[in-house]
Amino acid sequence: MPTPYGDSVFHTRNIMEFADDVAESTDGELEITVHSAGSLFAHPEIKDSVRRGLAPIGETLMSRLANEDPIFEVDAIPFLAASYEDADKLWQASRPVVEEKLAEQGLTLLFAVPWPGQSLFTQEPVESAADLEGAAFRAYNAATETLASLMGAVPTQIETGDIPTAFATGRVDAMITSPSTGVSSQAWDFTSYYTDTQAWLPKNMVIVNTRAFDALPEEVQSAVMEAARAAETRGWEMSEAETEAGVAQLEENGMTVTQPSETLSQEMSEIGEQMTADWLEAAGDEGQQVIDAYRAE
Incomplete structure (x- = not known):
């Protein structure tokens, strides 16, 4: 196996x-x-x-x-x-x-x-998407590129192994990843805030x-x-x-752990709706059946 x-x-x-x-x-x-x-x-x-x-x-x-x-x-x-x-x-x-x-x-x-769910790692607190406006945001696939753009950030392709160097050199200011990756990359050395968004699992x-x-x-x-x-x-x-x-x-290790603010939660929900709609265009009727069954729960 x-x-x-x-x-x-x-x-x-x-x-x-x-x-x-x-x-x-x-x-x-x-x-x-x-x-x-x-x-x-x-x-x-x-x-x-x-x-x-x-x-x-x-x-x-x-x-x-x-x-x-x-x-x-x-x-x-x-x-x-x-x-x-x-x-x-x-x-x-x-x-x-x-x-x-x-x-x-x-x-x-x-x-x-x-x-584990994907959450925000930043150098400054994030109360709304406006706090990420123009920030270089680590992306690693098409979905995270879209997500960064919808949050007003600038998507920047960074592989997992390059995360510490990218932050140290200013190539990236924020990322969304699991707490496991945050620990393995020692995120406390280059970010101060963890916002527990659990964006997807x-x-x-x-x-x-x-x-x-x-x-x-x-x-x-x-x-x-x-x-x-x-x-x-x-x-x-x-x-x-x-x-x-x-x-x-x-x-x-000194990071400030917070839950998303009411404003950020609302903005994330709206982004989720938009990205779900984009996915449904590709997934068609079968995708709609899944989303309908999920929302019925």
């Missing part, structure tokens, strides 16, 4: 527990060997390696498949689902369509787990080659699905714990 991230990352730790649960519940009849940190296949190759049967099971970031179908990007729309509670509702609304899209490619979804998903899965004895299939349900529940809990620990570490 190839996975993209190292052994210390909570996603990988959760998957290793999943593998242990499968081995235990099947009395060793099915064993899953986890090859972490891209050691078997690089992240961009994992999904196709499972589809082609080169590996029977693997993990990938769901929104990486957005070029195949916009549905896979629904959890990366800023300010559509900006909390764990809302992210769970969005997942329940979108899961049937995601499963259907994967099934068309001979893939079966086992479980999905979110990363992108998910990793674990998929299995359907033909390989169907070839397993029925009782083994049942054991895998039961372990997958447990892994999804545990993974969401681990993600929330990761968020709390990351935010606490930012605060311990």
